[in-house]
Amino acid sequence: MRRTPRRRLLAATLFVASVVIPMTAAPATTVQATTVRATDARTTPTDGHPGSRPAAGGLGPVLTARLDKTIEDVRRQADIPGVAVGLWMPGKGSYVRATGVADTVTGRPMTVNPYVRIGSETKTFTVTALLQLVDDHRIRLDDPISRYVRGVPNGHHITLRQLAEMRSGLFPYTSDEDFNQALLSDPERYFTPHEVLAYGFKHPNTAAPGTQFEYCNSNLVLLGLVIEKVTGHPLADVIDHRVLRPAGLHDTLFPHGPEFPEPHPHGYTDQTLSGAVGDATDWNPSWAWAAGAMISNLHDLRRWADVVATGKLLSPQTQAQRLTTLPTGFPGTTYGLGIFETNGWIGHNGSIPGYETVTVYLPSQRATLVIMINTDITTGGAEPSTLLARAITAVATPDNVYDGSVVTR
Numbered sequence: 576m577r578r579t580p581r582r583r584l585l586a587a588t589l590f591v592a593s594v595v596i597p598m599t600a601a602p603a604t605t606v607q608a609t610t611v612r613a614t615d616a617r618t619t620p621t622d623g624h625p626g627s628r629p630a631a632g633g634l635g636p637v638l639t640a641r642l643d644k645t646i647e648d649v650r651r652q653a654d655i656p657g658v659a660v661g662l663w664m665p666g667k668g669s670y671v672r673a674t675g676v677a678d679t680v681t682g683r684p685m686t687v688n689p690y691v692r693i694g695s696e697t698k699t700f701t702v703t704a705l706l707q708l709v710d711d712h713r714i715r716l717d718d719p720i721s722r723y724v725r726g727v728p729n730g731h732h733i734t735l736r737q738l739a740e741m742r743s744g745l746f747p748y749t750s751d752e753d754f755n756q757a758l759l760s761d762p763e764r765y766f767t768p769h770e771v772l773a774y775g776f777k778h779p780n781t782a783a784p785g786t787q788f789e790y791c792n793s794n795l796v797l798l799g800l801v802i803e804k805v806t807g808h809p810l811a812d813v814i815d816h817r818v819l820r821p822a823g824l825h826d827t828l829f830p831h832g833p834e835f836p837e838p839h840p841h842g843y844t845d846q847t848l849s850g851a852v853g854d855a856t857d858w859n860p861s862w863a864w865a866a867g868a869m870i871s872n873l874h875d876l877r878r879w880a881d882v883v884a885t886g887k888l889l890s891p892q893t894q895a896q897r898l899t900t901l902p903t904g905f906p907g908t909t910y911g912l913g914i915f916e917t918n919g920w921i922g923h924n925g926s927i928p929g930y931e932t933v934t935v936y937l938p939s940q941r942a943t944l945v946i947m948i949n950t951d952i953t954t955g956g957a958e959p960s961t962l963l964a965r966a967i968t969a970v971a972t973p974d975n976v977y978d979g980s981v982v983t984r
Contacts, residue, residue, distance in 0.1 A: 634971070638971065642670055646660060646672065646674060646966070648966075655959050656676050656685075656841075657685030657949045659672070659691075660967065662971055665940075673686050678840065688838065688874075689838045689872065694926045695926060695927075696932055699923050700819075701798055702739050702914070705913075706896075706897060714735065716734065716896065719733060719734055723801045737784050742785050743794050744786065745780055746776075751774040751778065754774035764859060766861045788902065799866075822878065822887070824871070824878060826875045828871075829869050830868060831861075833860070840856075840949040841854055842949045842950065842951075844951050844952065876932070877943050880922055883922065884936035884938065920936065921935060921937075926951050929951060930950075931958060933964045958979075
């Protein structure tokens with residue numbers, strides 16, 4: 576969702592990806608005085624070992640040097656502590672680098688192998704699990720949500736399809752001031768799906784079903800409840816058994832609470848009650864649940880970009896429905912069933928306090944781009960991960976520059 580005049584909180588931007596909770600606006604703040612600059616940034620070459628040479632199969636010295644400079648320039652200008660980037664272009668080579676720091680206090684360098692919170696990229700996993708149930712003939716996309724979950728405002732007229740494509744008209748719980756206050760007052764609190772939905776359900780719906788795109792995490796929480804109702808199993812278990820394992824994603828998980836595998840960078844946010852920069856590393860993402868709670872790493876996200884964009888876990892017919900995208904109101908970006916398309920790139924982005932990611936696939940070149948950073952602090956209203964994706968693709972795929980103009984927090 577768009578930032579409100581307050582703080583944009585937590586979680587998933589859509590950029591197109593992640594969750595943000597709108598809060599009272601706070602003055603713009605830099606990450607910290609210890610944020611590395613161009614003069615002290617450390618770069619991790621392709622194989623992930625600081626100081627080693629780039630692995631064979633790189634994109635060549637000229638393009639590599641341009642990407643190095645581009646990423647470092649954006650990192651400095653946007654005050655991003657640490658960046659990990661992977662760009663794979665079959666027939667041309669690959670680029671995998673990390674720069675900056677994972678911890679602004681100790682100066683520990685960022686590497687290419689950490690776990691990060693992936694925010695709204697979780698939506699691609701949740702919707703994949705939902706669409707598998709469509710393929711199994713256990714649900715239909717045009718079923719009303721009221722068939723599975725009681726108490727949804729106008730639930731008899733809102734379909735599962737409209738929830739997945741962000742056209743339900745439901746009020747986003749992350750836009751509720753009481754929710755923002757509760758979360759930021761105790762960021763380690765555990766929220767249940769029904770607790771967060773209640774914050775949104777007390778408001779009138781914002782539009783008639785199917786008439787208007789509005790990024791809304793309430794939609795995905797409801798789809799998570801549908802999956803649990805139909806399967807009889809916890810959402811995390813369904814995603815693990817039906818999505819992660821078949822896709823070969825061994826370093827991706829759906830946490831129950833604040834657990835966070837090592838290694839991981841510290842994450843920095845200004846989504847705090849005071850607006851001051853805080854360390855959100857150990858905040859509990861339960862409030863984001865099916866919309867934005869998951870954790871992954873660079874190489875799992877590389878694999879997932881191809882799986883989700885090409886429909887490897889779905890029937891061709893269901894994948895075609897997933898990729899039928901509609902206008903979002905943001906030029907250059909359309910949205911399908913839990914996935915977006917922006918100037919040829921297919922995938923999702925994610926944002927949750929302290930972290931942002933982008934995972935996208937370009938079918939015309941079979942290229943994959945993954946970006947992971949350890950801050951969600953915007954610069955001039957722009958998400959830092961979007962600034963990076965736009966700059967990287969302007970260099971590497973100038974005919975397909977990532978737009979990412981839909982904020983999904």
